[in-house]
Amino acid sequence: MSFQLSDEHETFRRSVREFAEGEISPHVAQWDRDHHFPVDLIHQMGDLGLFGLTAPEELGGAGGDFTSLCVAIEELGRVDQSIGITLEAAVGLGINPILTFGTTEQKERWLPDLVAGRSLAGFGLTESGSGSDASAMRTKAELDGDEWVVNGSKEFITNSGSEITSLITVAARTGQTERGRPEISAIVVPANTPGFAAEPPYDKLGWHISDTHPLTFDDARVPADHLLGERGRGxxxxxxxxxxxxxxxxxxxxxxxxxxxxxxxxxxxxxxxxxxxxxxxxxxxxxxxxxxxxxxxxxxxxxxxxxxxxxxxxxxxxxxxxxxxxxxxxxxxxxxxxxxxxxxxxxxxxxxxxxxxxxxxxxxxxxxxxxxxxxxxxxxxxxxxxxx
CATH class of the missing domain: 1.20.140.10 (Butyryl-CoA Dehydrogenase, subunit A, domain 3)
Structure with missing residues (x-):
């Protein structure tokens, strides 16, 4: 399998490097000291098309390849890791689950703003007692009529509490399988949902510029059509x-x-x-x-x-x-x-x-x-x- 970058990829690398050195490098030390999340920079990255690299053109993206996204992340990370992880999480954990598993209606509803960098999305998997161990997950979502009622908490969630965060895709227990194991489903919870809260940000060793919060869900209700993909396949x-x-x-x-x-x-x-x-x-x-x-x-x-x-x-x-x-x-x-x-x-x-x-x-x-x-x-x- 060849991994030689094309001339187009190298040209794209130079454009991202120029952006990173011109728009990030002069400010990054101060942002790091202040633990400042630069929303204006996120919008600039959106204007450059970085959030839409792998999204189809009909949703405002570039219809590009995964390699291009890796090039962009590498070049941003070369100057600052916080900005690099912001892009990585926004696309890989925020956009891609909806792009891959969402219905046409869900894609049209949520992706245009995410792809344009006008908003961000988070990916709620980790809990204080569970990460890779799905059986230890405690967050639950129960179907009540035509609504999911979500209760629980998540930890270490990137892009989850910024002023432009629009939604979180949450892994939750929605029942039990025939074998007695937890049934895990993915449910989209908009940021303005009553009962959902992004708690104060962490005081982290590093990644001071990135946005990272614990999340809580207290009878957070969302419509049944916010289920992402198949029930039990989350x-x-x-x-x-x-x-x-x-x-x-x-x-x-x-x-x-x-x-x-x-x-x-x-x-x-x-x-x-x-x-x-x-x-x-x-x-x-x-x-x-x-x-x-x-x-x-x-x-x-x-x-x-x-x-x-x-x-x-x-x-x-x-x-x-x-x-x-x-x-x-x-x-x-x-x-x-x-x-x-x-x-x-x-x-x-x-x-x-x-x-x-x-x-x-x-x-x-x-x-x-x-x-x-x-x-x-x-x-x-x-x-x-x-x-x-």
Missing amino acids: YAQFLATLDDGRVAIAALAVGLIQGCLDACVRYAGERTTFGVPIGAKQGVAFQIADLAVKAQAGRALTYQAAAMKDAGVGGKAFKQAASIAKLYTSEAAVDATRIATQVFGGYGFMEEYPVARFYRDAKILEIGEGTSEVQRILIARGLGLPVE
């Missing part, structure tokens, strides 16, 4: 969504590695000790060379998986490629920030340099969209091992 839908999301997170991680590499090359050429640039010293040069290897290897794994997605290669092969890309790049990104901070020395510990922000932002990449441990389980299963 968890399977979310798992399919997460496969795509793992590749997108890999692209975000590659952006972080590349950002560290770029910063280190510049710094090592400018900073002198004992009369020579530190980049002339093998101890530093070898560390930066390792960053280049991580960036190239991570990019190859990521775009190979993206090419598989675009070619319609699904099933176990795509799942395996997605998990491998996510596992390698997320762990490589954490290593890259450690190396970059070491190259910068004492300055790497100062918030005035981007490597300090990268260091804080990196760790979540090993946790979100399935932890490193989960990825190893999935990879092992894909190899035929009887992993529990």
